[in-house]
Amino acid sequence: MLALHNVWWIFVVVVVVAFTENGIGRRIVCVTSGGTTAPLEQRCVRYVDNFSSGHRGATSTEYLFLHLLLYFLKAGYAVIFLYRRGSFQPFCRSLPDDPLLECFEATERLNIQVREAYSKAVKTAIMDHHAPVTSGLLLKLPFSTIFEYLQMLQIISKPMKDIGPRAMFYLAAAVSDFYVPWKDMVEHKIQSGSHILDVKLVQVPKMLSVLRKDWAPLAFCISFKLETDSNILLNKARGALEKYNMHAVVANELSTRKEQVVVVTIDDKITVQRDKSKADDDVKNPLIKLLSQRHSAYIEDSKRTR
């Protein structure tokens, strides 16, 4: 399970080198997205999972490209999208769950065509997705387990370290807090004979500290805090900011997270709301704008203090 194909490593390095060779001062952001699984058996049948559609990571990636076009053409971002298999993909949010089966239909001449109602959404998704992928500005890497996620994050960090403050980590994935270490796992499927299943999970090592300290110490790091209880949310976000030495923590409450989030930094607490006058606006639009600006300021600061 821990074995990852070396090809990933080479691939990431090559693409990142290509990114950086290309433009002077290209920025790279690693967007993580979706939940991680924590297997309960070595030959895994059951696992603990985190609810996460991957909507935030996918939509944020779209806005990164949008803002790139609107504000940051000179700076230029490239995106490494580290996503949970099966989670939402960038540029696809207007599509139904099963786009191929739902958006297309058979014609009388035994051919297929896009259904009228979906023609714009399908065309936009494919065209908008196609452009950054083929131009080398969007690299997509999938994961499922917490083991895969952490290994791939570490691998991505290596070349990211080399571009210093121009690297950004936008850690939107819902990473398991608890897992069963490999050595403590039973090999075979846990039997259902007993009346109670008592699963003891231990804390996942907090790799955010390691990312900040060793893996890519100069990268601009944003993490997310999701709670269902609004009373504890801001304190938890502030705690994460200090504990892991993040540059910003985005605090969101489960029930209102699509309308409003709070960006907690060492000096500020900034409430970010979606533009309600626009039906299709998303809170990630102003959020990405704010964070990109903060990243710019951070890069300028780094130049001055160098």
Add this chain to the structure above:
Amino acid sequence: MLALHNVWWIFVVVVVVAFTENGIGRRIVCVTSGGTTAPLEQRCVRYVDNFSSGHRGATSTEYLFLHLLLYFLKAGYAVIFLYRRGSFQPFCRSLPDDPLLECFEATERLNIQVREAYSKAVKTAIMDHHAPVTSGLLLKLPFSTIFEYLQMLQIISKPMKDIGPRAMFYLAAAVSDFYVPWKDMVEHKIQSGSHILDVKLVQVPKMLSVLRKDWAPLAFCISFKLETDSNILLNKARGALEKYNMHAVVANELSTRKEQVVVVTIDDKITVQRDKSKADDDVKNPLIKLLSQRHSAYIEDSKRTR
């Protein structure tokens, strides 16, 4: 979470009535597919899940239609496909994970087209899926949690009961063995502050017995037993056959399940293997053929003993 829209109920009844009014003696099979989730919090962030791609249920549904065309035109099956959201869909197994993004490309004229390599797979998937859906022979109903799954199975059983032995349940879903009852769940997200998360799950009530006894006593019932340990597999399958009064239990081992399964009945243990001389054959092909024949025999038997 337990609330289901009444519209499902009405919908299922109407469709089943349509099915049965249509042909004299139409058979209906309810194929369940994919894993169920067992939430750990009422405002669910974490849940225990079962590994299941839904490949078996989806592919079996395809073969049900194939065999329908080959052998059962007179009898005529209709399929209710009760599937986990996001799991494999019938007729799509030759497609990649993200078919819309991977199978289509932008043309120079700013239009979209199917990539050459996928043109046959895409056309086949859409056409083959379209035909049974539009002719009312395939009804697809999604679920996620164990609560939704059991409620929908009960709802579907009501009209299935009315067609007696012509109903078949092909229970390929990987249903949770353990869950946290609603009243025992914490409301909010379990905090990650403590070093150990101790989750106590209790057995899910065994509704298969209730299905056989009360919900649809005359339906032909097939369940599945998956184990990772081949030494205990057949005994577990035999145990399930007797305990839940199934007509057949399909025993499969995790690592070899795509090559071979064993159908355990009260009199027999029949090994079913895929036809290795055909590259694209699947063990579900001979399996569905065998089970359909057994269902025919069961219907004939029921007529004689009526």
